[in-house]
Amino acid sequence: MKDLFEGVYKKFKSHFDSEPILIQSPGRVNLIGEHTDYNMGFVLPAAIDKMIVLGFAANGSEKIRLHSIDMQQSYVVALKRDLEKSDHHWANYILGVIDQLQTRGDEIGGFDCVFGGDIPIGAGLSSSAALEGGVALGLSKLFDLSITKTEMAKIGQAAENHFVGMQCGIMDQFANIHGKEGHALKLDCRSLEFELYPFRRSDIKIILCDTNVHRELTSSEYNIRRQQCEEGVQVLKKYYPEIKSLRDVNLPTLKKHMGDFNPTVFQRCKFVLEENNRVEAACEALTKDDLDTFGKLMYKSHYGLRDLYEVSCKELDALVAIAETLDGVFGSRMMGGGFGGCTINLVKEEFVDEFISTVEEGYSEQVGEGLQIYKASISDGAKQIFQNSSFWLIEN
Structure with missing residues (x-):
C-alpha cells in the first residue's frame, strides 16, 4: 500500500511539478445481493483493500489534465459546461463526475489528476466506482465543496448512468464511500438507509x-x-x-x-x-x-x-x-x-x-x-491520505 501511495505521489510530482492532495478509493466485493440494487432491493457489499490512489492539484487554468499510470495515457480537455465523451474510456468516469458536479451548481476550476491502483480491471471489483468516488471526494477536498458522503455516491452513480451510459444501481458507489473496515454494509437501495454488520472473523x-x-x-x-x-x-x-x-x-x-x-x-x-x-x-x-x-x-x-x-x-x-x-x-x-x-x-x-x-x-x-x-480484506471507504515524514497517515 505504501508503495502505491508513493508511486502516485512521485508520478504526480514528475508529471505536473506541483504538490497534490492524495485520495485512496477502494474496490468492493459484494457478499450477496446481485442485480437487486437497480430494483430498489437489498445488497450486502464491503469495501476492500484493493484500491485506486489519486493525486489532485488545482492548476489555475481552464483545463482538466489527467494521467492514468496503469493505462500509460494522458488526456487534456477544456473545462466547460457541456463536456463530451472521450475516446479514452477511463476518462469518461472522471468527466462524468465533473459533469454531475456542474449540473449541481458546484464551482470547480481547472485541475490536474494522476491515478493508479491495484484493482484488477474487469474482474467485478468495481474499479469504475472507485474512480468515481475518488474523483468526487478529491474535488470536494480540492475546491472545498459541501458534499455529503451519500451525495458523492449519487454523483458517482449518475455519472455512470448519464455520461458513461451504464445503467448501474448505487451499490458500488455507496460501498466505496461508506465502507468500514471489518464490516459488511447492508444497503436498502430504495431508502439508502444502511446498517453495518461485523465481519471480523480472522480465521x-x-x-x-x-x-x-x-x-x-x-x-x-x-x-x-x-x-x-x-x-x-x-x-x-x-x-x-x-x-x-x-x-x-x-x-x-x-x-x-x-x-x-x-x-x-x-x-x-x-x-x-x-x-x-x-x-x-x-x-x-x-x-x-x-x-x-x-x-x-x-x-x-x-x-x-x-x-x-x-x-x-x-x-x-x-x-x-x-x-x-x-x-x-x-x-x-x-x-x-x-x-x-x-x-x-x-x-x-x-x-x-x-x-x-x-x-x-x-x-x-x-x-x-x-x-x-x-x-x-474488508477495509474503509474512500479517504484522504496525508504524508508525514517517512510514513503516510489516513484521515479518520
Whole structure:
C-alpha cells in the first residue's frame, strides 16, 4: 500500500511539478445481493483493500489534465459546461463526475489528476466506482465543496448512468464511500438507509477467483436485464398501480400473475425477489456468526444467477462447482454483473493454500485456461491520505 501511495505521489510530482492532495478509493466485493440494487432491493457489499490512489492539484487554468499510470495515457480537455465523451474510456468516469458536479451548481476550476491502483480491471471489483468516488471526494477536498458522503455516491452513480451510459444501481458507489473496515454494509437501495454488520472473523478469508473472462457491461446483457425487470413491474402495475419497482412485490403476488408474464421476464423477477430474501437471511446469519447458513445462501445465489437470471458462464460455474467439493469452504458464488469476472469464496484460513492449488488445477483441466486469485480484506471507504515524514497517515 505504501508503495502505491508513493508511486502516485512521485508520478504526480514528475508529471505536473506541483504538490497534490492524495485520495485512496477502494474496490468492493459484494457478499450477496446481485442485480437487486437497480430494483430498489437489498445488497450486502464491503469495501476492500484493493484500491485506486489519486493525486489532485488545482492548476489555475481552464483545463482538466489527467494521467492514468496503469493505462500509460494522458488526456487534456477544456473545462466547460457541456463536456463530451472521450475516446479514452477511463476518462469518461472522471468527466462524468465533473459533469454531475456542474449540473449541481458546484464551482470547480481547472485541475490536474494522476491515478493508479491495484484493482484488477474487469474482474467485478468495481474499479469504475472507485474512480468515481475518488474523483468526487478529491474535488470536494480540492475546491472545498459541501458534499455529503451519500451525495458523492449519487454523483458517482449518475455519472455512470448519464455520461458513461451504464445503467448501474448505487451499490458500488455507496460501498466505496461508506465502507468500514471489518464490516459488511447492508444497503436498502430504495431508502439508502444502511446498517453495518461485523465481519471480523480472522480465521475466515475472502478469496477472489478471477476467470480472466472480461466483458464490458456497457455493451453487454446488463442493461437488457434491467429492462426485463422494468417490464415485469409494468405487468404488475396493471393490477397494483402503487408498485414502483420489484421491491414493492412479494413472491406470492408474482406467482399469482405468472400467466401474464413472458416466461423469461418471470424468471428474472423471481430471481430478484428471492435474492432480496437471501440478503435478509444472510444478515441474520451474520448476527449469529452462522457462516454455514451464510455460505449456503451464497451457493443458492449463484444457482439463481445461473439458472434464472442467466448471467453466469461456464468458467464461473466451473469455479463454484470445484469450490463446493472442497473442505473449509463455507460458500462460493459469481460476483458482479456476470458473463465473467470473479467468484467470491469464504474459506477457512487453514484451508486457503489447499483451496488455491486445487482450484487452479481444476480450472485449468476443465476450462483450459489459467486464472488469477486474490486475497482480500474488508477495509474503509474512500479517504484522504496525508504524508508525514517517512510514513503516510489516513484521515479518520
